[in-house]
Amino acid sequence: MSRIDAKFAELATAGKKAFVAYVMAGDPDFDTSLEIVRGLPAAGVDVIELGLPFTDPMADGPTIQLAGQRALDGGMTLQKTLELARSFRETDHTTPIVLMGYYNPIYSYGVDRFLEAAKAAGIDGLIVVDLPPEEDSELCLPAQAAGLNFIRLATPTTDEKRLPRVLQNTSGFVYYVSITGITGAAEAQAVDVSPAVARIKSASGLPVIVGFGVNSPEKSRAIASVADGVVVGSAIVSKIAAGEPVKDVLAFVKSLSDGAHSI
Numbered sequence: 001m002s003r004i005d006a007k008f009a010e011l012a013t014a015g016k017k018a019f020v021a022y023v024m025a026g027d028p029d030f031d032t033s034l035e036i037v038r039g040l041p042a043a044g045v046d047v048i049e050l051g052l053p054f055t056d057p058m059a060d061g062p063t064i065q066l067a068g069q070r071a072l073d074g075g076m077t078l079q080k081t082l083e084l085a086r087s088f089r090e091t092d093h094t095t096p097i098v099l100m101g102y103y104n105p106i107y108s109y110g111v112d113r114f115l116e117a118a119k120a121a122g123i124d125g126l127i128v129v130d131l132p133p134e135e136d137s138e139l140c141l142p143a144q145a146a147g148l149n150f151i152r153l154a155t156p157t158t159d160e161k162r163l164p165r166v167l168q169n170t171s172g173f174v175y176y177v178s179i180t181g182i183t184g185a186a187e188a189q190a191v192d193v194s195p196a197v198a199r200i201k202s203a204s205g206l207p208v209i210v211g212f213g214v215n216s217p218e219k220s221r222a223i224a225s226v227a228d229g230v231v232v233g234s235a236i237v238s239k240i241a242a243g244e245p246v247k248d249v250l251a252f253v254k255s256l257s258d259g260a261h262s263i
Helices: 003-014 030-039 062-073 078-089 103-109 111-121 140-145 163-167 190-204 217-224 234-241 246-261
Strands: 018-024 047-051 097-101 125-128 174-177 208-211 229-232
Touching: 003 018, 018 030, 018 062, 018 208, 018 234, 018 246, 030 078, 030 246, 047 062, 047 078, 062 234, 078 097, 078 103, 078 111, 103 111, 111 140, 163 190, 174 190, 190 208, 190 217, 217 229, 217 246, 229 234, 229 246, 234 246
Parallel strands: 018 047, 018 229, 047 097, 097 125, 174 208, 208 229
Antiparallel strands: none
C-alpha cells in the first residue's frame, strides 16, 4: 500500500474529506519553498502536490505559469525538485507527495533514472498532464511497476466512451478538473461537480479529488461536500507570489483545509 492509499484509507475510516495543496517547487526560491512545504502538514494538508517547473505549462493559467518561471529563473531543475522532496522526507515520513508536471523534463532526464530517483526522494505519485492513456507505456506503466501511483485527470469533456480508457491504469485517486480551461480561470460549482464525481466513482472505485477553481474556505467546503476531497493551487500560489510571509501563506492554507475538513 502506497502512502497515498494509506492516507485515503485513514481518511475514510475517520469519515473525513481530503485536502490537497499544490505549490510550485522552488517558488520563490528553494529555501522558502522548502519551508512552505514542510509547514503544509501542520496546516491540515493531507496530500502535497509538488509542481515541477516547466517552460511551457499548457494546462496552467498565468498564476502557475509565473510561479514556474520564478522557480526556473531561480535555478530550479528536476534534480533540485527531487532534492526538495528528499529534504522534506527528513522530517516527514507519512505525508504523500504527488509530483505534478509535464513529460518533457522527465523524458530529458531519462525515465528509468527519474523513477529510481523519484522513489528514492520519497515521491509517491505522478500527475503528468500531457501524457494521454495511449502513451501509458512511456511512463505510466513503468511508474506503477516502480511502486508509484499514476494519477489521471478527468474533465467535464471526458465522456462515457473516453472515461474507461482514462481510468484503465489510474491508481491512488482520480483528479477531476472541475472546469473547462486552464488553472485559475473560473470558479468550480458544486452543483456541476456532483454528478461528474458520482459517475467517475462508480466507474473506478477510486477517491475523486476535485481541483481547478477552488479559491476560498467556503468554496473548499462546498466542493468537498460533493467529492472525496479538494485541491487548491492557484489561490495558494498567489499568496506566495505576493510575497506574503510563510506563516501567512500557511495560515491561509489552514483556512482552506478547515473548510474541506468541516464536512
